[in-house]
Amino acid sequence: MSGSLLVDNIGELVTNGAGEGPLGIRRNAAVLVEEGRVVWVGPSAYAPAADHHVDAGGAAVLPGFVDSHAHLIFAGDRAAEFAARMAGQPYTGGGIRTTVGATRAATDDELRVTVRRLRGEALRQGTTTMEIKSGYGLTVADEARSLRIAAETSTETTFLGAHVVPAEYADRPDDYVGLVCGPMLAAAAPYAKWIDVFCEQGAFDVDHARAILACGQAAGLGVRLHANQLGPGPGVQLGVELDAASVDHCTHLSDADVAALAATAHTDGSGTRTVATLLPGAEFSTRSPYPDARRLLDAGVTVALATDCNPGSSYTSSMPFCVALAVREMRMAPAEAVWAATAGGARALRRDDIGVLTPGARADLVVLDAPSHLHLAYRPGVPLIRQVIRNGVPQ
Numbered sequence: 001m002s003g004s005l006l007v008d009n010i011g012e013l014v015t016n017g018a019g020e021g022p023l024g025i026r027r028n029a030a031v032l033v034e035e036g037r038v039v040w041v042g043p044s045a046y047a048p049a050a051d052h053h054v055d056a057g058g059a060a061v062l063p064g065f066v067d068s069h070a071h072l073i074f075a076g077d078r079a080a081e082f083a084a085r086m087a088g089q090p091y092t093g094g095g096i097r098t099t100v101g102a103t104r105a106a107t108d109d110e111l112r113v114t115v116r117r118l119r120g121e122a123l124r125q126g127t128t129t130m131e132i133k134s135g136y137g138l139t140v141a142d143e144a145r146s147l148r149i150a151a152e153t154s155t156e157t158t159f160l161g162a163h164v165v166p167a168e169y170a171d172r173p174d175d176y177v178g179l180v181c182g183p184m185l186a187a188a189a190p191y192a193k194w195i196d197v198f199c200e201q202g203a204f205d206v207d208h209a210r211a212i213l214a215c216g217q218a219a220g221l222g223v224r225l226h227a228n229q230l231g232p233g234p235g236v237q238l239g240v241e242l243d244a245a246s247v248d249h250c251t252h253l254s255d256a257d258v259a260a261l262a263a264t265a266h267t268d269g270s271g272t273r274t275v276a277t278l279l280p281g282a283e284f285s286t287r288s289p290y291p292d293a294r295r296l297l298d299a300g301v302t303v304a305l306a307t308d309c310n311p312g313s314s315y316t317s318s319m320p321f322c323v324a325l326a327v328r329e330m331r332m333a334p335a336e337a338v339w340a341a342t343a344g345g346a347r348a349l350r351r352d353d354i355g356v357l358t359p360g361a362r363a364d365l366v367v368l369d370a371p372s373h374l375h376l377a378y379r380p381g382v383p384l385i386r387q388v389i390r391n392g393v394p395q
């Protein structure tokens with residue numbers, strides 16, 4: 001779309017910048033967009049003229065959701081495993097190997113169809129930025145092609161060769177770590193921005209995780225990791241040690257873990273350098289206790305919300321669903337949850353051009369079918385996304 005775009009008659013504009021309350025709310029506002037960027041925010045009555053026009057009709061407008069944790073490159077599904085779990089079987093993470101088998105057997109086009117379907121599904125629910133991880137290939141060729149296909153859809157791509165030790169390396173995990181750090185990283189790095197490790201009992205221990213993440217850093221990738229999901233462990237503090245952008249899950253935290261995250265606070269009061277990304281869809285889908293968001297927030301830790309969209313432990317692409325869970329189950333105020341799903345996700349990706357609607361930001365906007373952001377948690381399960389504008393283009 002060429003020319004400028006004005007979105008006006010916005011009853012409640014969430015800017016995550018200057019304005020009322022933690023969401024920087026402005027009433028009766030308008031946003032002017034040029035060349036994919038926000039260039040002006042102000043009162044609707046004083047809005048400048050533009051080539052194109054969207055009338056929000058008094059509804060709420062938010063920055064597009066930033067989903068900073070998703071696993072979209074896979075084949076098959078695990079609906080039967082979900083049903084068994086709901087009938088009482090515990091979640092162990094072992095089902096990842098089922099998806100690895102299906103993913104290796106899939107063609108490039110089959111993987112591409114799935115990622116595009118899920119990305120489209122998320123976009124219709126207001127997600128304008130979505131991180132995508134590899135991690136179901138676990139061979140040099142399959143990890144490289146997973147990331148090559150992911151990079152067709154997102155610039156936020158993450159190499160997760162250390163998702164689980166594949167069956168063929170089960171009795172020699174050191175050799176697998178060598179493969180990940182060597183030829184697999186070399187093949188994956190050209191398509192990846194980040195490196196991630198599933199640091200958990202039954203997956204990768206702290207020494208293996210540290211070695212793999214250090215190799216990734218040396219190859220120019222940023223660090224994020226899966227930590228403290230299934231039980232207490234060293235993952236969160238390893239993340240802080242390595243200046244991870246985000247430690248994800250954070251379901252089982254010690255006081256020392258919370259203190260380590262809080263100690264990464266920026267001196268200007270803008271939150272912590274390492275973000276705690278909470279993934280309540282995983283606890284919902286594995287019937288597990290939710291992480292204690294309140295404890296992190298009260299300690300001054302920056303919190304993000306993401307879907308963890310994957311076929312095993314959290315097969316949702318819906319950020320509004322995660323916002324509702326966070327409010328109902330994790331003691332987050334609606335404003336805190338909306339911030340975490342937008343600006344928080346941006347922080348977890350070390351981005352300042354998304355998750356906000358201020359001049360200079362990328363023009364990613366969501367028009368709700370509701371007068372306020374409160375409705376995202378107040379009306380769970382209801383399709384409240386009326387229109388999505390991504391990069392200044394109505395979708």
Ligand SMILES: [Zn+2]
Pocket residue numbers: 069071226308
């Ligand atoms: Zn994950």
